[in-house]
Amino acid sequence: MRAGDRAYRTLRAEILDGSLEPGTLLQEVEQSTRLGVSRTPVREALRQLAADGLVAASGRGNVVTAVSRDDIVSLYELREALEAKAAALAAQHHDDAPFDGIRERLLDAPRLLEQGEPGLGPYFAIVDELDEAIEAAAGNPFLGAALRNVQLHSARIRRLSRHNPERLRAAAGEHLLIVEAILARDAELASHATHVHLHRSLTNALATASEAVDAATSESPADRGPKVA
Template identity: 50%
Template sequence: MRASDRAYRRLREEILDGALAPGTVLGEVEQSERLGVSRTPVREALSRLTADGLADQAQGRGTVVSSVSLGDVDLLFELRLPLEMQAARLAAQRGDPERFTALARRFAQAEDALSSAADAVPEDQEARYYDLAEELDDAVAQAVDNPYLTGMLRSLRVHLVRVRRLARDEPARLAESAREHRSVCTAIASGDPDTAGAAMLIHLRRSLAYITGRAASPADSPQT
């Protein structure tokens, strides 16, 4: 893997994980020393992060981690709803039913595990669940086989990951999300595009309602 790719992946992960907070200055020299690569790969990585919307050019400060807010969620979902629903519909028409049936079983297992969590889901279990959700995204992307649609969704999901972390999903919501994802997988496996689109719409509307509710709660809304 090229040095610029390694630098990009490392910085991207740290931004999405929150290790690099909004407003953090991403100086070339500092990041070069920290990541153990020369300044040229870091410069290339910062350009890619800026193109992704994860970094901005701030006057007098250089490249900084871009801001994110729960208030952005309505704007993001205006795009997400039609794109995700169309992707689900196409996956139902073009995808491998067995693959989505297997994913449905794994989401059912995840729902059982998450339902048994008390006040908080262990970090490793939460990480495994989100990895499973990414597997579903990848399966849909491969089934759709439309680089324009999947490219737009991939860019959009980057920002949704950051918003989701701000909203801090509770165990009950994660269990509900697993159940909704299972329904999406089952609908796609059925080969019925209308059912798949409807299942995706239900999941997205419930996700939006949850995040909006968190944003409306002063006690839960972090400042960025």
């Protein structure tokens, strides 16, 4: 793998999982030292991240972008249009085998979620597999490309629910309903189940974002300002 691609994947993963928080300053020298590559691959990686909308240029360097309430609402508006259509198409055109396997793993999701943090990785892997199976079954490459772009940003918002076990359990049930609707070849139900899931996810994301803003505004001025990674 090229050094630029490796740097890009590492930085992207750290932004998506929250290791690099919004407002973190990503300076080329520091990142090249930390990642063990020259400045050129880091520069390439930062350009790609800027194209993804994950970093933005500032006077001091590149900064990890924040996700505002308006961003969340706009993203979910797009997700509803894309994902509801994809679920309906998947219900019409899918092969049962992938969805049968995902259904079995979703039935085990409550046990995973009871484990707390150790179970979150395996649970989110099931959700990612479901996204990929729906995209493949929908069979529309243009829709698939749009879905992948949306899912990149959705991953940042998804981690807002990591510390809400009740919401995670409810979401697992919602995903199961989507899978069962697809297996039943009921396009209308698959679309509706997706709509309900996204509506509830949006409500939770906005509530959690409000809590984060309240916590940030309660910090002293000395605590705020760009972080350097």
